[in-house]
Amino acid sequence: MLKRFAVLGIFVFALQACSTKSEYKTFLHDPLLYSNTVHELNTVVMGNNFPPMVASRNYAYAAIAAYEVMAAANADKYESLGGQLNGLSTLKLPAIHPEADWQLAALMSYMKVGESVTFPEGSMKAYEDSILTLARKKGLPKSVEAASREFADSVSAAIIRWSKKDNYLQTRGAEKYTVTDEPGRWVPTPPMYATAAEPHWMEIRTMVIDSASIYEPAPPPAFNIKDKNSKYYQEVIAIKNAIDSLTPEQKHIAEFWDDNPFKMNVTGHVMFGSKKFSPPGHWMSVVGIAAKQAKSDYPETIYATAKTAIALFDAFIQCWYVKYKYNTVRPETVINQYIDINWRPYLQTPAFPEYTCGHSTISSAAAEALTSVYGDNFAYTDSTELEFGIANRSFKSFRHAAEENNWARFYGGLHFHNSCIISTDIGQKVGGHIAKKLRMKKEISSSQN
Known part of the structure; x- marks a missing residue:
């Protein structure tokens, strides 16, 4: 025993x-x-x-x-x-x-x-x-x-x-953006008056799309602030009126998608910076949220992350090609110069040209990549901003989130809505192209099941 x-x-x-x-x-x-x-x-x-x-x-x-x-x-x-x-x-x-x-x-x-x-x-x-x-x-x-x-x-x-x-590395020593007083051309904005960010980013090698100019959007409305019937003037007034009467919900949408990696806060004579995840960082967080909700295994989590990251990378290059092709002025500058010198957008204006909208472009591209992995109508709650004191938002799908981001940049006072609409369309094309072209996850035939 x-x-x-x-x-x-x-x-x-x-x-x-x-x-x-x-x-x-x-x-x-x-x-x-x-x-x-x-x-x-x-x-x-x-x-x-x-x-x-x-x-x-x-x-x-x-x-x-x-x-x-x-x-x-x-x-x-x-x-x-x-x-x-x-x-x-x-x-x-x-x-x-x-x-x-x-x-x-x-x-x-x-x-x-x-x-x-x-x-x-x-x-x-x-x-x-x-x-x-x-x-x-x-x-x-x-x-x-x-x-x-x-x-x-x-x-x-x-x-x-x-x-x-x-x-x-070659673009690190490239020529800087030239500031001129040409009407309608981008100039630095308050409070930092920072120089234009990455004016040569369109020269970075793309990963999947053939070139930065693969999807060429229509030119932005011609700068015309004097004619009240012009498309440009109507865009300016639309954004001014929107910011002057934002609802609490619209403010939350703007703040949730702000994703300003370095905001300069000015209080009297005191200036200090505050940080949050940048737009691509926000979407990297969304991948993790989706993977957890879908109970993705380790390979699928890596797959979803890589596919989304590639879409974000190429979408930025495409967008920056357009930004520095047209060098369009920001709403804040136009309204201060021609309508109201004291007007300010709800969010802080980033340091690069207005058209097209980077956040709308990359968000739509990321949404297409994620949709190709997890399908459409994938409802989820985005908790990315909680660590920065901003309440969660829930979405019916990744495309729904990208569409809200479209409005967020308008509610923030950063982009004319025409830019957001066009950017969303271009982002969908970039993301869709990448999702369709890349061969990553192999299809398993019914005989193997």
């Missing part, structure tokens, strides 16, 4: 040991950890005051790196983006070591590329160390960690090499 209990005791101990040894997998294989890591990069981007188009570059390359790790480990269900994205050849990667944990490798690759694309090395180190420390406590073997790191570094190196050829 004693011998039987001894054997039983050894068996129970072995089960407990196996459970403890694999506990790290429960932690590392939770898709919420990936979404939390995306949020961490979002926080680092916010802390560094990067403008939204630059932020989209961090998100896109990081997400693609994680995706390539995942696709290599799940080749039966997902296809590599090598040979599909502009300038990215088929990746020549080593075979994944049997001991490698691909979910950990995806996290490592995401963090390494996310910080390397723009930030100084080590920006994500404290966060990565915290993950590894906890995973080790939960039984992560050194051999598994080392094998995962090796594969992550191989993928990261390939994506970083590719990123360095996108013309970003």
